[in-house]
Amino acid sequence: MKYFIIFGPPGAGKGTQSSLLIERYSLRHVSTGQLLREEIAKGTEVGRVAKELIDQGKFVDDNIVLDIIDNQICNYDSSIKGFIFDGFPRTITQAEALDKMLLKFNKTGVTAVLSLEVDDNVIVERIRKRAEIEGRKDDSSIETIVNRIKTYHAKTEPLISYYKERGRYHRIQGDLPVDEIFNNICSIIESL
Numbered sequence: 775m776k777y778f779i780i781f782g783p784p785g786a787g788k789g790t791q792s793s794l795l796i797e798r799y800s801l802r803h804v805s806t807g808q809l810l811r812e813e814i815a816k817g818t819e820v821g822r823v824a825k826e827l828i829d830q831g832k833f834v835d836d837n838i839v840l841d842i843i844d845n846q847i848c849n850y851d852s853s854i855k856g857f858i859f860d861g862f863p864r865t866i867t868q869a870e871a872l873d874k875m876l877l878k879f880n881k882t883g884v885t886a887v888l889s890l891e892v893d894d895n896v897i898v899e900r901i902r903k904r905a906e907i908e909g910r911k912d913d914s915s916i917e918t919i920v921n922r923i924k925t926y927h928a929k930t931e932p933l934i935s936y937y938k939e940r941g942r943y944h945r946i947q948g949d950l951p952v953d954e955i956f957n958n959i960c961s962i963i964e965s966l
């Protein structure tokens with residue numbers, strides 16, 4: 775089993791690249807944001823708690839997110855060759871918990887972190903475009919977008935050092951055409 779993380783700020787193109795990667799490498803896409811939005815749509819207790827935070831551009835509690843991940847990696851179809859985590863981990867606590875969970879399955883932990891590097895001004899533009907297409911509430915106000923970018927720098931960026939120290943970090947230029955980015959990611963995966 776391979777365990778990839780598609781990493782980067784909100785609006786970096788993680789979802790787009792994940793869709794292409796799951797097809798090419800028979801992976802399961804695990805987007806915590808998407809799974810939380812499904813909980814909201816179903817009207818569950820988890821969804822109710824998550825909605826308050828997501829709408830303000832804040833993180834959902836680590837324990838809620840970790841329960842979702844545990845459930846995903848323990849129950850899967852044997853036809854898949856691995857996972858691609860999208861929007862997870864977002865904190866050092868989540869990264870450490872993921873390492874512990876993966877120890878149950880393999881000794882090497884995360885296979886590779888595929889990091890899409892994009893400037894903040896490009897991100898704001900992209901999220902505003904996505905708002906028109908997907909209608910996500912957390913994409914609709916500039917305050918919420920700026921909040922999410924700030925939270926990314928404060929809480930998620932430290933993961934770059936975490937994975938560099940463990941030799942798992944691979945940087946990818948994220949402001950190129952979608953197919954070029956995809957080819958660059960595939961070259962990294964095939965070189966592993």
Ligand code: AMP
Pocket residue numbers: 784806807808810827828831832833834835836839860861862863864868912922
């Ligand atoms: P995303 O679809 O990845 O942009 O996630 C949308 C929102 O869901 C985020 O802005 C957070 O509020 C919440 N969320 C998603 N994944 C996580 C996570 N790993 N940790 C905390 N909150 C998360």
